[in-house]
Amino acid sequence: MTRVVGSPLPASEICGEHSGSPRQFELGERIRKSRDEAGLSQEVLALKAGISRTQLTRLEAGRGNPTIHTLCELVIVLDVDIGDFLAHLQESEG
DSSP, X not given: OOOOTTSOOOHHHHHSOSSSOHXXXXXXXXXXXXXXXXXXXXXXXXXXXXXXXXHHHHHHTTOOOOOHHHHHHHHHHHTOOHHHHHHHHHHTTO
């Protein structure tokens, strides 16, 4: 893959595979578990976080990468620490 100097790195170089990587599945599971613990439906969490229910469904299924803004909105609504929320991703790298 050729990249122009100064252009953003592809997601695959930052976070692994573009679709369905283990990190994406783990993050999606973490979102779903936190949502369940908060007693929120997908529709309510999505509305409060300012995203579509479809986008939330994709994230929970491990089929998408949230932007930093979206991730911040989710953890605020879920009332979880972003460091704790992401810590398991680093641990799974081995």
